[in-house]
């Protein structure tokens with residue numbers, strides 16, 4: 073069998089790598105119109121002439137000076153794994169900046185193929201690139217692509233495959249003296265196996281630039297001879313050119329790029345201001361930006377609740393009720409235990425979670441729209457000011473927005489943060505963000521207590537959602553502020569986020585994203601949540617002799633034992649206690665647990681809940697659900713990303729404390745104010 077042929081997609085953030093990866097391999101990886109969507113390496117396959125070609129999607133990077141975790145993943149892969157072909161994806165509208173990475177790829181002897189992506193957009197902006205000329209000047213093949221329209225993609229793969237035997241070395245001319253010095257350093261790096269022969273030249277350039285990441289990779293401190301050469305070289309450049317070496321080298325690189333650009337790019341300046349700038353004058357406006365962001369999130373929750381849950385969800389609820397009745401009539405003569413399993417655990421437990429599928433569909437459709445249109449990047453940009461005011465890094469805002477889908481994704485997105493301090497804070501505060509798995513809990517209670525109530529034009533339930541979302545952000549920001557003043561004291565780092573042009577999302581990509589997320593919600597309900605429901609169902613029917621599902625069952629006794637702790641928050645019943653315990657596994661399971669312990673054939677769950685809670689204690693319960701503990705999946709990712717069980721446990725401990733205190737505060741303050 074032939075050795076596997078590997079093609080890696082490499083390029084600046086947000087240039088369309090994942091879009092190309094998806095059309096090439098038929099995958100459904102997350103695509104979004106903001107830099108930093110992909111933070112992990114992904115693999116897929118494409119068949120070409122009976123050969124399976126492995127395609128690798130990587131996080132975006134601007135250069136080989138990786139500073140954040142996601143960039144390190146990309147750069148390490150290219151340096152160490154040596155894919156057969158590097159497909160350098162370029163955003164044609166920003167070719168100058170994108171070529172900066174290209175030059176470095178060429179300097180490390182990678183077998184480069186350029187994919188000039190987004191040519192549609194470039195043309196709309198009157199930017200025309202002569203790709204034959206570009207190919208000639210850089211001596212690499214160039215293919216024009218439009219990933220979103222699947223154009224040029226076959227050519228991309230056939231060209232990659234057919235260039236497997238050609239590789240021409242590339243050397244940028246930095247001036248005779250520097251060239252000589254670079255060869256000298258590179259020779260030692262290769263001879264002493266400090267890095268691979270191919271990477272040696274680029275590493276030498278980067279060392280002269282005093283690049284921190286490269287110094288770490290080649291362990292410069294341990295190689296005296298190289299270190300001395302580098303230091304001597306840097307001071308020589310300084311004396312000869314009058315500039316620091318990094319400035320001199322970057323300048324040479326840009327001069328080279330500019331020469332290329334003048335020969336193969338034609339820009340006709342568009343006569344009018346483009347759409348993006350017009351929209352941004354309002355959306356990123358100093359005064360209007362933040363209110364606009366909150367308005368968007370407010371509307372998001374209104375639509376999710378009003379249209380998704382109450383309108384669409386109503387149909388699903390009725391359909392499931394009919395199915396439930398049918399199943400229980402089928403089971404009428406079955407043994408009581410079997411009947412209880414079907415009615416309580418399956419229909420009551422898992423069924424009560426599935427009612428929220430329309431809510432998920434709506435919410436993810438809207439979130440995808442915000443991501444794909446380019447608004448997400450603006451949200452981070454405007455929130456940066458707010459974040460900075462409390463000493464947090466602006467990109468933390470991305471974690472907060474992504475986290476409102478799922479906290480695990482939010483935590484993963486902190487990989488784009490540059491310093492360890494910012495990253496740790498981002499990770500530790502992400503679990504406070506109200507994720508979509510909490511929505512079913514809010515929706516259940518809102519259905520019981522705030523249904524059909526309106527505040528002005530808006531459904532009260534939507535306001536409840538929004539208030540919890542705001543509370544999540546508030547607590548996250550406050551916790552971040554405290555952590556940055558106490559545990560993680562360090563100097564401030566700066567936020568740079570490129571604002572991509574607005575793009576009209578393709579319906580296909582919105583539907584795929586919406587479906588992917590909802591599918592995983594349904595799968596989770598059928599597996600993890602179902603598993604938990606089975607366990608608590610067993611605990612609820614034993615010991616034999618005690619009435620199943622009563623306070624005397626094992627489950628009831630466990631709940632009753634811990635319930636007094638929760639009494640000050642207004643929900644000290646064994647059922648609520650058990651639900652919260654189970655919810656540590658997955659927040660949706662809170663709904664499933666109520667569905668199971670309160671299951672009856674006669675009445676809806678909402679109606680039964682209104683017998684056990686007041687509107688005030690229901691709200692306190694929602695606050696608790698929001699804040700009290702990261703779920704099991706979030707715990708696991710905190711452990712993995714911080715590489716420490718201690719920090720993961722810390723996050724559980726401090727959020728339990730915060731969640732409990734907040735719930736007690738809400739309930740007690742509410743009572744004092746005479747609320748019920």
Ligand SMILES: Nc1nc2c(ncn2[C@@H]2O[C@H](COP(=O)(O)OP(=O)(O)OP(=O)(O)O)[C@@H](O)[C@H]2O)c(=O)[nH]1
Nearest residue numbers: 086087088089090091104108109110132190218219
């Ligand atoms: N008009 C147009 N849009 C494109 C094209 N390719 C990608 N896009 C859009 O560009 C945005 C970024 O696409 P991604 O595939 O997520 O980019 P990426 O390079 O993987 O980004 P990161 O993972 O953040 O580095 C998305 O909104 C895509 O829909 C293209 O050829 N034309």
Ligand SMILES: [Mg+2]
Nearest residue numbers: 089090109110
């Ligand atoms: Mg990507």
